[in-house]
Amino acid sequence: MKTLHELNRERNGADAGKYLAALVDNRLKCLDYTLYNPHKVEFVDYSHPDGRRTYIRSLSFVLQKAVKEVFPQAKLRISYSVVNSLYCNLVLPDDREETDRDMELIRQAMNRIIEQDIPFRMEKIPSEEAQQIFEKAGFPQKALLQKTRGHFFTSVYYLENSPDTFYGPLVPSAGYLKLFHLRRFYKGFLLQYPQPDNPARVDGQPKLHKLVEVFEEYVNWGKIMGVRDVGSLNQKIQKGETKDLILIGEALHSRRYAAIADTIFGLRDKVRLVLIAGPSSSGKTTTSKRISKQLKVLGMQPVVLEMDNYFVDRENTPRDEKGDYDFESLLALDVAFLNQQLFELLDGKEIEIPFFDFLTGKRAFSGKKLRLEENQVLIMEGIHALNPALTKDIPEENKFRIYASALTSLAMDENNRISTTDTRMIRRMVRDAQFRGISAEDTILRWPSISYGERQNIFPFQEEADVMFNSALPYELAVLKSHAEPLLHQIPPVSKAYPEALRLLNFLSYFTCVHPRDERYIPYVSVIREFIGTNPPD
Incomplete structure (x- = not known):
């Protein structure tokens, strides 16, 4: 009998300190976990997603305690994650804004806790008792989540x-938490943690004001709907208010689509090219269709130009480090030819539209012609759409860029945010199974490659957008739950995807499920239909 902590020291010696948790028979455990029988054990460090999440959770607890020490009457809210950071708000008793001095005092308190190497401990107690503890400690959202989750026991950390x-x-x-940084940002501050690919480095000042403004807009929408956290979402569903939740959320989306179309219409004398980009499962297709419909209402005629038709011939396609074709590289597109055709279109000339023959791996032409009429506007959607290099020869005044993503502003509770990546992964998993015959196991195993491509080709250019559209809906995870859970349960314990499946199942367990009958209230044009399909239950 020994703890993982002891086994870590035996096995890893001087390097033991870099390991943050362990997978025991593919189940993530803290290092205090005791082994009684033989098990397969894999220790995880910061380079592993589970190690990184363990570090971030622990660091946020240290921040919470430090704030209580320095400002006993203050309220800390950890709202969402933005590029290796957690965006936080501190509500001080006198309603003043945080200062650099406040940040320094909190940082010093965090460093004291870290230098003293204070242990974390966990107790599993009845959920009713946990609810009382959190109410007394000033965490009403945590208390409500325990009440609405419906589980007998809860793990409380100290x-x-x-x-x-x-x-x-x-x-x-x-x-264990050696590296972090606090930085005032926007209307709050950032708790910054090390980069995934460089655990010894914390980012500098990020340029993410547009992204944060979109998050804040949706936080305000949550206030309008009375849904800022999972507990309040559960409560509304349990009270039978699902229909209103869906219809109000969809109405807010419709207003946003219309507002974007109005902006484009107001610039119609100059804007002839609308570029839409976003990460996987961000709702780009629905965003493109809904904005196109709104433009038609205003008398404009959107024309879709498929970016895939501008691939270079297969023999010229770059390869990645594994030797596979890298179709996500900008070099996989014939940028010069694309710009030539775009320039000719905007100059009033007629072009012959190419198409890419995926069987032969070559560009071909079918005789299809296009001339841009006065009331027409081009729509192009793709991962590189916001990269200035894609349309480098087109004047800026002729372009309008839209960034679409699922920026989940709903929180688990006061200081546990919901990962936007988790929302997109669950969306993709459901869509892959529903429409593409791809298992949840395969989706999870492919996700690291997808994320790498997003970090290289999409996220660096998100602030280039003229406008951002947030496709997240407050109720969506409560809908996706019934679609995703059966898929996740199919993943065998020996699979490399199993730890992630368990994590997502645990995450979804906190949501009250929207009854399948209530899915009929979701409009067919909703972004959620892109993932769950259009056929309502009987």
């Missing part, structure tokens, strides 16, 4: 006498 709850293990003690 850092000295400070209680909290998290949705995964923590490191054994605060001394």
Whole structure:
């Protein structure tokens, strides 16, 4: 009998300190976990997604305790993640804004906790007792989540006498958390943690004001709907208010689509090319269709130009480090030819539209012609659409860029945010199974490659957008739950995807499921239909 902590020291010696948690028979465990029988054990460090999440959870607990020490009457809210950071708001008793001095005091308190290497401990207690603890500690959202989740027991974590709850293990003690930075940003501050690919480095000042503004807009929408966290969402569903939740959320989306179309219409004398980009499962297709419909209402005629038709011939396609064709590289597109055709279209000339023959791997022409009429506007959707290099020869005044993503502003509770990546992965998993015959296991195993492509080709250019559209809906995870859970349960325990499947199942367990009958209230044009399909239950 020994703990993972002891086994880590035996197995990894001087390197033991870099390991943050462990997979025991493909189940993520904290290093305090005791082994009684032979098991397969894999220790995870910061380079592993589970190790990174363990670090971030633990660091956010240290921040929570430090804030309580420095400002006992203040309220901390960890709202969402933005590029290796958690965006936080601090509500001080006198309603003043945070200062650099406040940040320094909190940073010093965090460093004291880390230097003292204070241990984290966990107790599993009845959920009713946990609810009382969180109400007394000033965490009403945590208390409500325990009440609406419907589980008998809850894991409560402690850092000295400070209680909290998290949705995964923590490191054994605060001394593991060597690197972080606090930085004032927008209307709050950032808790910055190391880069995934460079654990010894924290990012500098990010340029993400447009992204944060979109998040804040949707936080305000949550206030309008009375849904800012999972507990309040569960409560509304349990009270039979699902229909209103769906219809109000969809109405807000419709207003946003119309507002974007109005902006484009107002610039119609100059804007002739609308470019739409976004990460996987961000709702780009629905966004393109809905904005096109709104433009038609205004008397404009959108014309879709498929970016895939501008691939270079297969023999000229670049390869990745594994030797496979890299179709996501900008070099996989004939940028010069694309710009030539776009320039001719905007100059009033007629072009012959190419198409890419995926069987022969070559560009071909079918005689299809296009001339842009006065009331027409081009729509191009693709991963490189916001990259200035894609349309480098087209004047900026002729372009309008839209960034679409699922920026989940709903929180689990006061200091546990919902990952936008998790929302998109669940969307994709459901769509892959529904329409593409791809298992949840394969979706999970492919996700690291998808994420890598997004970090290289999409996220660096998101602030280039003229406008951002957030396709996330407050109710969507409660709908996706019934579609995703059966898929995740099919993943065998020996699969490399199993730890991620367990994590997502645990995450979804906190949501009250929207009854399949209530899916009939979701409009057929909703972005959620892109993933669950259009046929309502009987």
